[in-house]
Each structure stands twice: as C-alpha cells, then as structure tokens.
Amino acid sequence: MIEKLKEILVEELDVEMEAVTLEAKFKEDLEADSLDMMQLVMEIEEEFEIEVETEELATILTVGDLVAYIEKKQA
Amino acid sequence: MIHAEILGIGSYAPEAVMSNVDLEKIVETSDEWIQSRTGIVNRHISEGENTSDLSVKAALAALKDAGMEAEELDMILLATTSPDHLSPSTAALVQKKIGAKNAVAMDVSAGCTGFIYLLDLARNLIASGSYQKILVIGAEVLSKHIDWTDRNTCILFGDGAGAAIISKSERNGIQDTNIYTDGDMNDLIVIPTKSVKNPLGAIEAEYHALAMKGQDVFKFATKVVTKSLKEIMKAHELTNDDIRWVVPHQANKRIIDFAASKLKMDPEKFYMNLDEYGNTSAASIPLALSEMKQKGLLVKGDKILLVGFGAGLTWGTALIEW
Numbered sequence: 001m002i003e004k005l006k007e008i009l010v011e012e013l014d015v016e017m018e019a020v021t022l023e024a025k026f027k028e029d030l031e032a033d034s035l036d037m038m039q040l041v042m043e044i045e046e047e048f049e050i051e052v053e054t055e056e057l058a059t060i061l062t063v064g065d066l067v068a069y070i071e072k073k074q075a
Numbered sequence: 076m077i078h079a080e081i082l083g084i085g086s087y088a089p090e091a092v093m094s095n096v097d098l099e100k101i102v103e104t105s106d107e108w109i110q111s112r113t114g115i116v117n118r119h120i121s122e123g124e125n126t127s128d129l130s131v132k133a134a135l136a137a138l139k140d141a142g143m144e145a146e147e148l149d150m151i152l153l154a155t156t157s158p159d160h161l162s163p164s165t166a167a168l169v170q171k172k173i174g175a176k177n178a179v180a181m182d183v184s185a186g187c188t189g190f191i192y193l194l195d196l197a198r199n200l201i202a203s204g205s206y207q208k209i210l211v212i213g214a215e216v217l218s219k220h221i222d223w224t225d226r227n228t229c230i231l232f233g234d235g236a237g238a239a240i241i242s243k244s245e246r247n248g249i250q251d252t253n254i255y256t257d258g259d260m261n262d263l264i265v266i267p268t269k270s271v272k273n274p275l276g277a278i279e280a281e282y283h284a285l286a287m288k289g290q291d292v293f294k295f296a297t298k299v300v301t302k303s304l305k306e307i308m309k310a311h312e313l314t315n316d317d318i319r320w321v322v323p324h325q326a327n328k329r330i331i332d333f334a335a336s337k338l339k340m341d342p343e344k345f346y347m348n349l350d351e352y353g354n355t356s357a358a359s360i361p362l363a364l365s366e367m368k369q370k371g372l373l374v375k376g377d378k379i380l381l382v383g384f385g386a387g388l389t390w391g392t393a394l395i396e397w
Contacts, residue, residue, distance in 0.1 A: 033111070033112060034112075034289070034290055035112060035290070035293055035327075035329050037290070038290050038293045038294050038297075039297075039333055041294065042294060042297065042298070054288070054290050054291050054294070057290070
C-alpha cells in the first residue's frame with residue numbers, strides 16, 4: 001500500500017520520490033495546500049476504496065499519519 | 076420537435092475593479108496566495124447598482140445582439156442568489172425597466188448553476204409550444220452578502236450579469252440540457268436570510284454572510300464536472316476532439332485544471348475569465364459566453380459544452396451548436 005501511496009503523492013503533489021518519507025509534513029515539506037490535499041483525498045478514495053472525512057484531514061499532518069489513517073480505514 | 080437556439084447574448088459588470096492588492100489592504104491575504112489557490116486577480120464590485128440594474132444592462136445588450144425589441148419577449152427567467160428583494164422578483168423589476176410588457180417574469184434560485192437551469196427550462200418551455208422568445212438572465216451582486224472581514228470568502232466573489240435570448244427555431248441550437256440537485260449537501264454553501272422571530276417563537280440567530288465549506292465544495296465540484304461532462308459527451312457520441320469549447324462556471328481555476336486532467340482534455344478548451352471577474356455565481360457562464368462572442372471565438376457550427384455547479388447542491392450541463 002505504501003508504494004502505491006508514494007506513487008500517488010509524487011504524481012499529485014509534483015514532488016520527488018525521495019522527498020516522500022513517513023516523516024515528511026504535507027504542508028511544510030511537500031508544499032501541499034488545502035486544495036492539493038483534496039485532490040489527494042479523491043485519488044486515495046478511488047485507489048484504496050475508503051471514504052476520507054474532510055474534518056479528519058486536519059489531523060493528518062505527515063505521510064506517516066496518512067498511512068496510519070488508510071490502514072485504520074481498511075481494517 | 077420544436078427546437079431552441081441562442082439568438083443573442085450580452086453582459087455587464089460594474090466598472091469598479093478590486094484587485095488582489097486592494098484586498099491585501101482589507102484582510103490578511105496576498106496576491107500570490109489568492110492567485111495560486113484560485114486563479115483570481117481582479118473582481119468587479121458594485122458601487123451601488125443592484126442586481127436588477129446589472130440585469131437590465133446585460134438584457135439590453137442581448138436584445139440588441141438579437142436585433143429584437145423587448146415587447147417581443149413572452150418570458151423573463153432570472154437566476155440569482157442575490158435578488159434586489161425577497162419579493163417582488165428581480166425579474167419583475169427587469170420587466171418594467173426594459174419595457175417587456177408582454178413577458179411573464181420570475182426568479183429561479185439554483186446557486187451558481189442558475190444559468191444552466193434556465194437554459195433547461197427555456198428549452199423545454201419552448202419545446203412545449205407555450206413560449207417562443209425567452210430572456211434568460213444570470214445576475215449577482217454577491218458583494219452584498221460577503222463578510223468583508225472573512226479572508227476565506229471575500230477574495231472569491233465578484234458582481235456581474237449575463238443575459239441571452241432563447242428563441243424558437245428551425246435549427247437545433249441548444250441540443251441538450253441536463254440539470255441535477257442533491258439536497259443532502261445543502262449546507263456546503265449557504266447565504267442565510269432572517270431566522271424565525273415572531274410573537275410565538277424566537278430563534279435567536281444573527282444574520283450571517285455567505286458561508287462555504289471550501290474543501291468539500293472543491294471535491295464535489297471536480298467530481299460532478301468530470302462525471303456530467305463525460306455523461307453528456309457519451310449520450311451524444313462525442314469525443315474530446317468534437318468539442319471546440321467547454322465554458323465552465325468560473326469558481327476556481329484549480330477545479331477546472333483538475334477536471335480537465337481527469338477528462339484528458341486540453342485545458343485550453345476550457346474558456347476562463349475568472350482572473351478578471353472572480354466567481355460571479357449565476358452570471359459567470361453567460362458573462363463568459365458574451366465575452367467569447369465579442370472576441371469572435373464562437374464560430375457557427377462549433378460544439379460547445381457548458382457546465383455549472385453550486386449551492387443546493389446543484390449542477391448541470393448543456394450542449395450547444397453555435
């Protein structure tokens with residue numbers, strides 16, 4: 001799942017694969033604004049067949065947070 | 076089958092322009108921030124003209140373009156979310172001001188999809204044989220309903236009006252229209268009015284300005300723009316190559332760029348003028364069409380798709396052969 005997620009992040013946020021670490025912060029390190037995050041959400045919902053609540057997005061700050069969120073939703 | 080076509084089109088926006096730099100002086104924001112998140116640079120803001128005033132100027136331009144007199148109209152449909160009054164309708168004021176004494180007049184509330192709703196209504200009313208020449212207007216003075224201390228919303232909207240004459244025709248000009256509503260998400264974009272307050276009951280709530288859940292709207296908008304354009308093209312067996320222009324509701328450049336990439340369509344086919352006008356809600360599509368006509372961009376026989384989305388939630392598409 002992490003590999004697929006990394007591909008999506010590279011594509012949607014227009015960043016290098018090396019920049020996508022679990023510690024990377026979306027806003028500060030990957031320069032994603034609120035609309036980038038929504039694009040990301042739509043791709044993730046389609047790829048992993050989950051629903052992401054917009055209110056919960058505020059708690060997802062790093063790539064690691066997102067991985068944990070997807071795992072929780074898929075469980 | 077009775078067909079309908081667009082016989083004339085016109086628009087008007089207030090003269091006063093507020094730039095992003097002007098807004099930097101009012102709220103904590105920046106030109107760079109606004110441009111990168113919305114694509115907006117300027118917006119035209121009323122210095123006192125109301126929605127009916129803007130409507131009249133757009134309507135007179137459309138009548139002139141069609142070579143018609145106001146007396147020939149048998150209906151006026153006006154889409155707005157910022158009417159002059161709750162009652163009477165803004166359409167009734169326009170009827171008087173342009174002298175369209177033979178036209179029945181009414182307002183329609185469908186948020187930023189208003190103009191597409193009117194095209195659908197006009198097309199079907201003409202097909203029914205009951206009406207022949209309908210003036211449709213999308214007009215807004217949204218600046219009335221904006222909280223000018225809220226940097227999330229005040230940067231987005233502008234005032235303006237666009238009008239079109241829809242006429243009975245031998246030619247199948249407005250080839251298809253589709254309109255949709257999803258009331259489940261009615262709270263995503265709201266312009267409130269008075270709360271219930273009378274001798275029997277009082278719900279204390281202050282008047283609030285336009286409120287919008289931006290991220291959810293972005294998600295909704297990109298989804299319905301992509302889905303509804305795919306559907307209308309499939310229904311008419313059209314490919315991206317068959318379409319000369321897509322004229323979308325001008326809300327946010329990022330919505331359109333994302334939808335264009337999903338549709339694998341050249342973003343240059345999406346006509347955009349929101350850099351100059353911001354989001355003018357129900358006015359944005361006819362304002363864009365009118366500008367395109369003035370620039371000579373609309374050529375007879377061109378296939379054009381219109382797509383709107385907004386409060387309701389509402390959305391809709393139209394297929395036009397110019």
